Amino acid sequence: MEGDGKIYVVFAVVIIIVIGLFLYLFAVDRKISKFERKSKKPD
Amino acid sequence: MVSLFYKSWWKYLTMAIIFFVIVAGFTVTVPDLFLLHESIRNTFFHIPMWFGMVLLLLGSLVYSIRYLLRGRGQDDLAAASFAHAGLLMGFLGLATGTIWGVYTWADGNWSNTGWITDPKILGASLGILIYLAYFVLRGSMTNTDQRARVSAIYSIFGYAMFIVFIFVMPRLTDSLHPGNGGNPGFGEYDLTPTMRMVFYPAVIGWAMLGMWLASLRFRTMRVQEETHE
Numbered sequence: 001m002e003g004d005g006k007i008y009v010v011f012a013v014v015i016i017i018v019i020g021l022f023l024y025l026f027a028v029d030r031k032i033s034k035f036e037r038k039s040k041k042p043d
Numbered sequence: 044m045v046s047l048f049y050k051s052w053w054k055y056l057t058m059a060i061i062f063f064v065i066v067a068g069f070t071v072t073v074p075d076l077f078l079l080h081e082s083i084r085n086t087f088f089h090i091p092m093w094f095g096m097v098l099l100l101l102g103s104l105v106y107s108i109r110y111l112l113r114g115r116g117q118d119d120l121a122a123a124s125f126a127h128a129g130l131l132m133g134f135l136g137l138a139t140g141t142i143w144g145v146y147t148w149a150d151g152n153w154s155n156t157g158w159i160t161d162p163k164i165l166g167a168s169l170g171i172l173i174y175l176a177y178f179v180l181r182g183s184m185t186n187t188d189q190r191a192r193v194s195a196i197y198s199i200f201g202y203a204m205f206i207v208f209i210f211v212m213p214r215l216t217d218s219l220h221p222g223n224g225g226n227p228g229f230g231e232y233d234l235t236p237t238m239r240m241v242f243y244p245a246v247i248g249w250a251m252l253g254m255w256l257a258s259l260r261f262r263t264m265r266v267q268e269e270t271h272e
Contacts, residue, residue, distance in 0.1 A: 007081075011069045018065060022058050028259055029054070035266045 044102070045121050048258035057255055060248030064088075067241045074235055078147050085143050086234070087241050091249035092136030093167075093209070099129035099253045100174070100202055107198035110191055117265070119191035122198060123181065124261035126174055128253045133171045140164070163213040170205040177201060 047053065068087040076083055103125035110118035141164070149155040158164065180197055184190035234242060 007069060011065075014065055014069075015062075018061065025054075025255065025259070029051075032259065032262045032266060035270075036262065039266060039269045 045117065045261070047254075048261055053251060054255055057248055057251040060244050061252060064241055064245040064248050068245070071237050071241055073238060082143060082147060083238075085139065086238065087245040088249075089136060089139040089143055090242075091246045092132045092139060094246045095250040095253040096129045096132040096136060096170075097206075097209075098250045099125050099132065099257060100205060102254075102257070103129060104198050104202040107195035110195045116187065116191065119187075119195065120264055120268075121257075121261055122195065123178075124257045124264065126177055126198070127260050128257035130171065130174045130178075131256065132249075132253050133167065133174070137164070137167050137171065140167070161213075162216050163209070166208040166210075166212045169208045173201045173205055173208075 064087055068084050073081070073083050075081075103122045106118045106122035106125060109115075110122060141158070144158050144161075144164075145151060145153055145155075149158055177194060177197055181190055181194050184193065
């Protein structure tokens, strides 16, 4: 596999994927927190 | 540890560690080993999947035992959540390991199926089957107490067998897995100090990510339970 300049393409791809995944995880986390607060209200 | 599920600090830490591992994983100098060459970098991604799985399933075991001792439904839920995340990492580990193996040992030739009978792959598959069965078992029971008790007991035997299958069994016979016959998992590659600097954080980071996934599942199921009351 010549041309090691191309490894940075893979690198960029992975970073983008991972950022996307983390954003998703965060979104899910926040949504659950919202639900938890909602279901705790009638205390 | 369940209380940790609701905190955020370690989630930011997890992301930081994983970003570090990815950047460093792609850029540090690695030894150019026979057959593996640059793919040795998979050490930072594939192997932590297995460590993560072992740790998460250990967490599942711990909470199973806690349930048996205390009888709190929350412990059973935590046990199932950990098992769920651990199982996910197992699948990822198996998939990534397969790809890694085919493109090194089998030279990219998918029709060369000798790798399927490798003892380590078989051991890992058996481990996954054990925990798939765990969820089938849980699904078969509607009474929550019974389900919790039976799956907790199953957990205990299951984890013991899991450890035997992935650590003990592959070393009893010849294996294609790089370096089997050496130390469990480390003696495989000559981990240079530079690699260790990335590898240890990688194990920690990916395991923490698994815990984050477990925490999300736990909280989701819990909220669902509460909404149904």
